[in-house]
Amino acid sequence: MPSFKKNLDTFPAIDGIARLELLDAAGNLTAVIENKAGSQGSLRLYLHLARQFGVITPAAAERGCELYAEHTDDAKLNPGKHPNIDRLLDLIKKQETLRVRSVAN
Template sequence: MAFADMLATLPDVSHLAALRLIDASGAVVATLENKPGQAGSVRVYHALAQRHGGAITPAAAAEGLGLYAEHTADARAHPGKHPNIDRLLTLAAPLQVVLVPA
């Protein structure tokens, strides 16, 4: 299934302005804003957090690579082009997800 088709199966995120990824020390490692260019990633990360207890775990990261569909192969071929996919490819420790309401 293509990424665009996959997105249509994920929960709506119109109630979110952004989501923050927090490491074990409490530092914000990334903020994904619900705006063009990042909205799809907000939807993917939100769905993963819902399925994995509010965190992006190694299991969530593996699932997320499947959700990104054709973009995962492009991210592997072009490191740095898709930072939100790169994060999943290299995830070593869980990241807490904090939702920022719209």
């Protein structure tokens, strides 16, 4: 299985994107992933999922966990350490969907 770093090479560029806003089914803002050091990999992955699936469904979340590769196992062993992976695992568990809104710089 490819590593997360290798998977990153397949994700879209994030130039011009300030942040992604994640909204629940009611349109409420549930999380923000900013374009800053430490979260750029997650921003690229979530943007990839949004472009591939339209929204982040449980199936998209499963794909996201696969793409996070070795970090998904670490997240399962250490809840809270990887909040963006925890969110995907929670979507799968609860069978919920998130909409993604991209905010430009």
